[in-house]
Amino acid sequence: MTAQPKDIATYNFAYLDEQTKRMIRRAILKGIAIPGYQVPFASREMPMPYGWGTGGVQVTASIIGPGDVLKVIDQGADDTTNAVSIRAFFKKVANVAVTTDTASATIIQTRHRIPEHPLTAGQVLVYQVPIPEPLRFLEPRETETRKMHALEEYGLMHVKLYEDIAKHGRIATTYAYPVKVEGRYVMDPSPTPKFDNPKMHRSPALQLFGAGREKRIYAVPPFTEVVSLDFEDHPFEVQTFDQPCALCAAENVYLDEVILDDHGGHMFVCSDTDHCEKRRNAPTSPLWGGRAEGAGGGLDQSTPHSTPTPALRADPPHKGEGKEKQ
Amino acid sequence: MTDEPLLRVSALSKFYGSRVGCDNVSFDLWPGEVLAVVGESGSGKTTLLNCLSTRLLPSSGTASYRMRDGQFRELYRMSEAERRFLMRTDWGFVHQNPADGLRMTVSAGANVGERLMAVGDRHYGKIRATAVDWLSRVEIDEDRIDDEPRAFSGGMRQRLQIARNLVTGPRLVFMDEPTGGLDVSVQARLLDLLRGLVTDLGLAAIVVTHDLAVARLLSQRMMVMKDGRVVESGLTDRVLDDPRAPYTQLLVSSILQV
Numbered sequence: 057m058t059a060q061p062k063d064i065a066t067y068n069f070a071y072l073d074e075q076t077k078r079m080i081r082r083a084i085l086k087g088i089a090i091p092g093y094q095v096p097f098a099s100r101e102m103p104m105p106y107g108w109g110t111g112g113v114q115v116t117a118s119i120i121g122p123g124d125v126l127k128v129i130d131q132g133a134d135d136t137t138n139a140v141s142i143r144a145f146f147k148k149v150a151n152v153a154v155t156t157d158t159a160s161a162t163i164i165q166t167r168h169r170i171p172e173h174p175l176t177a178g179q180v181l182v183y184q185v186p187i188p189e190p191l192r193f194l195e196p197r198e199t200e201t202r203k204m205h206a207l208e209e210y211g212l213m214h215v216k217l218y219e220d221i222a223k224h225g226r227i228a229t230t231y232a233y234p235v236k237v238e239g240r241y242v243m244d245p246s247p248t249p250k251f252d253n254p255k256m257h258r259s260p261a262l263q264l265f266g267a268g269r270e271k272r273i274y275a276v277p278p279f280t281e282v283v284s285l286d287f288e289d290h291p292f293e294v295q296t297f298d299q300p301c302a303l304c305a306a307e308n309v310y311l312d313e314v315i316l317d318d319h320g321g322h323m324f325v326c327s328d329t330d331h332c333e334k335r336r337n338a339p340t341s342p343l344w345g346g347r348a349e350g351a352g353g354g355l356d357q358s359t360p361h362s363t364p365t366p367a368l369r370a371d372p373p374h375k376g377e378g379k380e381k382q
Numbered sequence: 383m384t385d386e387p388l389l390r391v392s393a394l395s396k397f398y399g400s401r402v403g404c405d406n407v408s409f410d411l412w413p414g415e416v417l418a419v420v421g422e423s424g425s426g427k428t429t430l431l432n433c434l435s436t437r438l439l440p441s442s443g444t445a446s447y448r449m450r451d452g453q454f455r456e457l458y459r460m461s462e463a464e465r466r467f468l469m470r471t472d473w474g475f476v477h478q479n480p481a482d483g484l485r486m487t488v489s490a491g492a493n494v495g496e497r498l499m500a501v502g503d504r505h506y507g508k509i510r511a512t513a514v515d516w517l518s519r520v521e522i523d524e525d526r527i528d529d530e531p532r533a534f535s536g537g538m539r540q541r542l543q544i545a546r547n548l549v550t551g552p553r554l555v556f557m558d559e560p561t562g563g564l565d566v567s568v569q570a571r572l573l574d575l576l577r578g579l580v581t582d583l584g585l586a587a588i589v590v591t592h593d594l595a596v597a598r599l600l601s602q603r604m605m606v607m608k609d610g611r612v613v614e615s616g617l618t619d620r621v622l623d624d625p626r627a628p629y630t631q632l633l634v635s636s637i638l639q640v
C-alpha cells in the first residue's frame with residue numbers, strides 16, 4: 057500500500073469502502089459471466105443525486121486503480137457539468153490521471169454515447185443507465201419481466217417495434233434501441249443513439265452498465281455478439297446525416313444540432329467533442345482549410361478550436377431517452 | 383379421427399386452506415369437443431378452469447394433455463417454460479373481463495400479432511396481414527387495426543381477445559364466462575361468432591358459465607357443479623331436457639338461475 061496524499065485521506069480510495077467495492081465487483085463478474093443479464097446489487101448512496109450517473113460512478117469506483125486514466129463524457133462531450141464533476145470527483149477521491157483523449161483512457165465513463173474513436177482491448181466503457189429493463193415499457197411487473205428473461209420470452213420486444221412501424225411507418229425508436237446479447241438476453245443499451253449500437257457488436261473493449269436507482273449491473277464482455285432487434289422487412293438501420301460535421305467535416309459520425317442565434321441559425325457538429333477537436337487540430341488534416349465550407353457560417357472565427365459549449369447545443373435527449381411516453 | 387382424448391382429468395381437487403375450491407373432478411375432453419361447466423356462483427367453476435389451464439396448481443389429482451406429437455404429458459409436472467409455451471401456442475384463455483386478457487395500451491393489431499411474434503415471426507408485413515385477417519373474422523373493421531382496445535366497446539374488446547387467442551391455431555381454448563359482462567344483444571352476437579369459430583376451427587373448449595343458455599348454444603357436453611363437486615354430467619341436450627340430479631332439476635327449472 058502506498059501512502060495516499062493528504063487531501064484524500066478522509067476518503068477510502070475511490071470513495072467506496074472496500075466491502076462495497078468487493079460486492080460490486082462480484083456483481084460485475086457475474087454480469088460478465090452472463091452477458092446481458094441484469095445482476096441486482098446493493099446500490100449505495102453517492103454524493104450526487106440519482107440521474108447523475110450514480111450507477112456508473114459506483115462501477116467505475118469499484119474497478120479503478122491508481123494507474124488508470126479516466127475519461128468521462130456526457131452526450132459525447134468531455135466538458136459538460138456532469139462529465140466535469142464526475143471527472144473531478146475521481147481526481148479527488150482516487151487521485152487518478154484524467155484525460156479527454158479516447159485512445160489514452162483506460163476507463164471511459166459515459167452517459168449516452170460511445171466514442172467515435174474505435175475502442176481497443178484493455179479499455180473499459182462504463183455506461184450510466186437510468187432504466188435497465190428493456191421490457192419495462194410494456195410489462196411493468198418486475199416479477200413478470202424477470203420470468204420473461206429467464207424463459208427467453210421476448211415476443212413483447214417485437215410488439216414494441218411493431219407499434220413503432222404501425223404508428224410511424226418505420227421503427228422510430230432511435231435511443232435505447234434494444235439488442236440481443238450473445239444470442240440470449242435482450243438488453244437495453246442505455247439511452248445511447250442507435251447509431252452507436254453497431255459499435256457494441258464484438259467490441260474489443262469491456263462494456264459495463266450501472267443503474268444506480270434501479271440497483272442493476274450488466275455487462276458485455278469483449279468480442280460479444282450484440283445484435284439490434286428488427287423485422288425481416290424493416291431491418292435495423294443507423295441514423296444517417298445528410299451533411300458532414302460543420303466544424304471538422306467528419307462524415308459517418310453522430311452529429312448534434314447546435315443553435316447559433318435566436319433567428320433559427322443552427323449547424324450540425326460532432327457530438328464527440330474529443331473526436332472533433334482532434335480532427336481540427338491535426339496539422340496534416342486536409343479538413344482544416346475546408347472547414348469554412350461547412351454549414352457553420354455564423355461561427356465565431358476567433359475561436360476555431362473550441363467546440364460549442366453545451367449551453368449552445370440544442371437540448372439533446374435526456375431521460376426520455378427516445379422511448380415514447382404514453 | 384382419433385380414438386384418444388385431448389385432455390384426461392383425474393380426481394382433481396383444489397383446497398384454499400380448509401375451504402373447498404373444487405373436489406375430486408374427473409373427465410375426458412375429446413378433440414373438437416366443447417364442454418360447458420355450469421353451476422351457481424362459488425361452486426368451483428373458475429377454480430377448476432384455472433387448475434386445468436395451469437394458472438393454478440391443484441392440491442391433488444392429475445391432468446394429462448395430448449401434445450401435438452401425440453404424447454400425453456402430465457400438466458403439473460411440466461416445467462414452467464413448457465407450460466407457458468403451451469399456453470401461448472396450443473391453448474387459448476378467454477377471460478370474462480377483456481382487460482385481463484388484452485394489452486390495453488397497444489394497438490389491436492399488436493394484440494393479435496403478439497403471439498405470432500412470441501413464437502418467432504419476424505416479418506412485419508405478414509404479421510399485419512394475419513392480424514387484418516383475424517380482425518375481420520371477429521367482425522372488427524380493418525381500419526380499427528391501429529386503435530388501442532381502450533377505444534373499443536365491451537363486445538369489440540371481447541372479440542379482439544378471442545382473435546388474439548386464436549391466431550396461433552390453438553387446439554384447446556379455456557373460457558371463463560366469455561359473455562359475462564355484456565348486454566344481452568351483444569351477448570347473442572358474440573355467442574353466434576364463437577359458435578361459428580369453434581365449429582370452423584374444430585376447437586376443443588372448456589366454457590365456464592352460470593348461464594344455461596350459453597351452455598345450450600355452445601356445448602355438446604356439460605358438467606353441473608355444486609360446492610366444488612360435479613353433481614351431474616352428460617350430453618348438454620340430455621342434461622337440460624332431462625335433468626337427473628335434484629340440484630340440476632332445480633337449476634334447470636330456473637329457480638336457481640342467477
Ligand SMILES: Nc1ncnc2c1ncn2[C@@H]1O[C@H](COP(=O)(O)OP(=O)(O)O)[C@@H](O)[C@H]1O
Binds near residue numbers: 402423427
Ligand atoms: N383465492 C381464493 N382463496 C380462498 N378461497 C377461494 C379463492 N378463490 C375461490 N375461493 C373459494 O372457492 C370456492 C369456489 O370459487 P370459484 O372457483 O371462484 O367459484 P365459481 O367460479 O363457480 O364462482 C368459493 O367458495 C370461493 O369463495
Ligand SMILES: [Mg+2]
Binds near residue numbers: 427428
Ligand atoms: Mg367464476
Ligand SMILES: [Zn+2]
Binds near residue numbers: 302303304332
Ligand atoms: Zn466534428
